[in-house]
Amino acid sequence: xxxxxxxxxxxxxxxxxxxxxxxxxxxxxxxxxxxxxxxxxxxxxxxxxxxxxxxxxxxxxxxxxxxxxxxxxxxxxxxxxxxxxxxxxxxxxxxxxxxxxxxxxxxxxxxxxxxxxxxxxxxxxxxxxxxxxxxxxxxxxxxxxxxxxxxxxxxxxxxxxxxxxxxxxxxxxxxxxxxxxxxxxxxxxxxxxxxxxxxxxxxxxxxxxxxxxxxxxxxxxxxxxxxxxxxxxxxxxxxxxxxxxxxxxxxxxxxxxxxxxxxxxxxxxxxxxxxxxxxxxxxxxxxxxxxxxxxxxxxxxxxxxxxxxxxxxxxxxxxxxxxxxxxxxxxxxxxxxxxxxxxxxxxxxxxxxxxxxxxxx
Amino acid sequence: xxxxxxxxxxxxxxxxxxxxxxxxxxxxxxxxxxxxxxxxxxxxxxxxxxxxxxxxxxxxxxxxxxxxxxxxxxxxxxxxxxxxxxxxxxxxxxxxxxxxxxxxxxxxxxxxxxxxxxxxxxxxxxxxxxxxxxxxxxxxxxxxxxxxxxxxxxxxxxxxxxxxxxxxxxxxxxxxxxxxxxxxxxxxxxxxxxxxxxxxxxxxxxxxxxxxxxxxxxxxxxxxxxxxxxxxxxxxxxxxxxxxxxxxxxxxxxxxxxxxxxxxxxxxxxxxxxxxxxxxxxxxxxxxxxxxxxxxxxxxxxxxxxxxxxxxxxxxxxxxxxxxxxxxxxxxxxxxxxxxxxxxxxxxxxxxxxxxxxxxx
Numbered sequence: 001x002x003x004x005x006x007x008x009x010x011x012x013x014x015x016x017x018x019x020x021x022x023x024x025x026x027x028x029x030x031x032x033x034x035x036x037x038x039x040x041x042x043x044x045x046x047x048x049x050x051x052x053x054x055x056x057x058x059x060x061x062x063x064x065x066x067x068x069x070x071x072x073x074x075x076x077x078x079x080x081x082x083x084x085x086x087x088x089x090x091x092x093x094x095x096x097x098x099x100x101x102x103x104x105x106x107x108x109x110x111x112x113x114x115x116x117x118x119x120x121x122x123x124x125x126x127x128x129x130x131x132x133x134x135x136x137x138x139x140x141x142x143x144x145x146x147x148x149x150x151x152x153x154x155x156x157x158x159x160x161x162x163x164x165x166x167x168x169x170x171x172x173x174x175x176x177x178x179x180x181x182x183x184x185x186x187x188x189x190x191x192x193x194x195x196x197x198x199x200x201x202x203x204x205x206x207x208x209x210x211x212x213x214x215x216x217x218x219x220x221x222x223x224x225x226x227x228x229x230x231x232x233x234x235x236x237x238x239x240x241x242x243x244x245x246x247x248x249x250x251x252x253x254x255x256x257x258x259x260x261x262x263x264x265x266x267x268x269x270x271x272x273x274x275x276x277x278x279x280x281x282x283x284x285x286x287x288x289x290x291x292x293x294x295x296x297x298x299x300x301x302x303x304x305x306x307x308x309x310x311x312x313x314x315x316x317x318x319x320x321x322x323x324x325x326x327x328x329x330x331x332x333x334x335x336x337x338x339x340x341x342x343x344x345x346x347x348x349x350x351x352x353x354x355x356x357x358x359x360x361x
Numbered sequence: 362x363x364x365x366x367x368x369x370x371x372x373x374x375x376x377x378x379x380x381x382x383x384x385x386x387x388x389x390x391x392x393x394x395x396x397x398x399x400x401x402x403x404x405x406x407x408x409x410x411x412x413x414x415x416x417x418x419x420x421x422x423x424x425x426x427x428x429x430x431x432x433x434x435x436x437x438x439x440x441x442x443x444x445x446x447x448x449x450x451x452x453x454x455x456x457x458x459x460x461x462x463x464x465x466x467x468x469x470x471x472x473x474x475x476x477x478x479x480x481x482x483x484x485x486x487x488x489x490x491x492x493x494x495x496x497x498x499x500x501x502x503x504x505x506x507x508x509x510x511x512x513x514x515x516x517x518x519x520x521x522x523x524x525x526x527x528x529x530x531x532x533x534x535x536x537x538x539x540x541x542x543x544x545x546x547x548x549x550x551x552x553x554x555x556x557x558x559x560x561x562x563x564x565x566x567x568x569x570x571x572x573x574x575x576x577x578x579x580x581x582x583x584x585x586x587x588x589x590x591x592x593x594x595x596x597x598x599x600x601x602x603x604x605x606x607x608x609x610x611x612x613x614x615x616x617x618x619x620x621x622x623x624x625x626x627x628x629x630x631x632x633x634x635x636x637x638x639x640x641x642x643x644x645x646x647x648x649x650x651x652x653x654x655x656x657x658x659x660x661x662x663x664x665x666x667x668x669x670x671x672x673x674x675x676x677x678x679x680x681x682x683x684x685x686x687x688x689x690x691x692x693x694x695x696x697x698x699x700x701x702x703x704x705x706x707x708x709x710x711x712x713x714x715x716x717x718x719x720x721x722x
Contacts, residue, residue, distance in 0.1 A: 036685070043684070083720050093716065108697075108701050321698070323402045329401065343469055348460060354451070354461070355454065357444075359574075
């Protein structure tokens with residue numbers, strides 16, 4: 001089966017909640033494993049959710065991939081980032097060199113890494129770059145517009161970003177990828193993410209804004225002010241995910257939203273990284289609330305607004321290690337834990353197989 | 362070098378704090394890596410602590426082992442466990458079959474598993490068991506005495522248990538093991554662990570006692586009562602770790618204390634599992650406070666008293682997944698995260714190598 005050129009409406013119609021019957025069957029197996037009742041805690045929740053997603057008692061997440069979505073942001077003109085914008089493109093090159101954080105952690109868990117130009121400013125030529133075949137050019141634009149002064153992108157481009165992410169993830173799933181991690185690169189992108197979080201969770205701007213890559217107190221105030229202006233000027237409609245994305249979002253955030261929709265559409269698990277990935281998931285959730293059944297929160301980011309976003313989605317982070325790098329690093333690391341959960345579910349003996357007396361005996 | 366037959370006094374004299382100079386050198390390398398300042402949070406703390414422990418900027422934890430220490434407990438006569446005592450020996454057999462939780466998670470992180478009979482009731486014959494070469498018989502006794510009525514073991518046996526653990530870990534380190542995880546098996550052993558926690562942290566019995574493998578409300582009260590009686594009857598001296606172990610401890614807990622001392626003595630990292638392992642670490646810490654520099658807390662156990670123990674030791678758990686199985690499972694899973702920390706430290710490019718503009722440029 002090859003899925004091509006679906007529209008948002010068809011995608012939404014193709015998504016339903018996961019199958020509670022498979023989760024229940026999985027819980028029955030867990031209860032037989034040779035240990036006190038559910039003694040490995042979250043590991044059981046993870047494996048059973050995977051059974052529900054994949055409709056099987058033999059879930060496999062061996063084949064892993066991470067899509068690192070890159071984009072630039074006009075809102076950096078408001079002085080919201082500690083690092084210069086040129087770094088977005090430089091980091092894309094570093095990903096291809098295999099030497100960035102996400103490359104290292106993806107190798108650890110045996111996940112392939114694909115880098116996507118969703119809309120960075122520089123024009124990179126994959127043919128002229130080492131390992132350029134890992135770079136997918138899907139430019140929706142050369143950076144967004146400054147959302148403090150008007151919409152970040154058109155409605156058309158917002159939908160295009162989402163559908164592009166959907167198609168990229170679809171291609172991976174149809175090639176056999178069993179679990180997808182979302183990653184991001186984009187100088188300034190904690191600002192649109194915090195703006196999306198503010199609008200879609202209904203929390204205060206002050207709660208949602210953190211220091212990103214490390215702005216000082218003045219930078220923090222500038223971020224808050226840019227978001228307030230952006231919301232006032234653009235009046236994003238919190239009932240309409242694509243509208244929110246177009247008004248105050250980013251191209252890579254739209255791509256991530258598309259990945260989340262694709263996981264739900266194809267019944268495959270998607271692991272979020274941190275703050276930016278979760279902003280993408282918020283957009284996907286606003287478009288189709290059932291997506292949350294297919295999503296895992298890889299970790300709790302240091303960004304203070306992240307937990308409010310996760311709570312809005314009903315997600316509990318797997319790891320909490322004070323990380324705030326992005327790129328997909330938290331999701332990659334969490335895949336190792338999820339692999340452990342699957343192995344426990346599949347490989348642990350039952351009380352009967354192990355010849356061990358059960359509590360009730 | 363072969364270390365043999367040391368006494369506690371010689372071990373203590375051989376332990377010093379880790380080298381702050383190596384930690385500082387490691388921090389300088391972290392600062393050059395291509396990411397915002399310390400953006401991978403705890404991963405940097407972990408890799409830098411390993412540099413301090415091993416006195417190198419190239420720490421390796423490739424060669425991993427887990428010692429699962431098993432013992433039986435006379436205090437089960439007080440009705441403190443939801444499972445029958447026969448399970449201790451049955452689970453030892455399950456470990457050898459390779460089908461218990463610790464086997465599955467140890468395979469995930471490529472750690473070897475050794476099972477030690479530190480003092481279970483049944484007499485197992487390794488020669489007659491499949492994969493019996495993985496079972497080390499180091500029986501200090503056939504189960505402890507009921508500490509609610511008198512000392513769990515003699516002072517001599519307490520020291521023997523600690524020195525046995527020390528020697529087992531020493532043998533592994535001298536064979537090339539680079540990181541050791543501690544594990545436990547012993548029906549009833551959350552009760553002596555909570556008793557040790559109460560005496561050595563100075564907290565109330567109610568705070569330290571949880572449901573272990575799953576006792577009901579009555580069982581919880583029986584555990585509290587057994588511990589109160591044990592402390593009243595035996596008067597353990599909180600300044601004397603071996604005294605505490607002898608009065609209200611367990612053979613496997615002593616073995617774990619010995620592992621912790623061995624890590625510090627040989628400058629090798631030791632990863633604790635949960636509640637029982639941390640009780641062992643408390644005993645080791647009472648004997649020699651400098652051991653904490655060499656110890657990592659693999660995870661936060663569901664046992665409510667665990668955090669108080671960790672705080673007493675100044676340790677922050679790596680994982681928090683609602684686990685409460687023991688066996689070394691939390692430590693094994695955490696080794697995967699630690700491996701990630703080491704790879705980030707070693708394999709990530711610097712700003713200069715990656716050709717990326719640094720903040721200060």
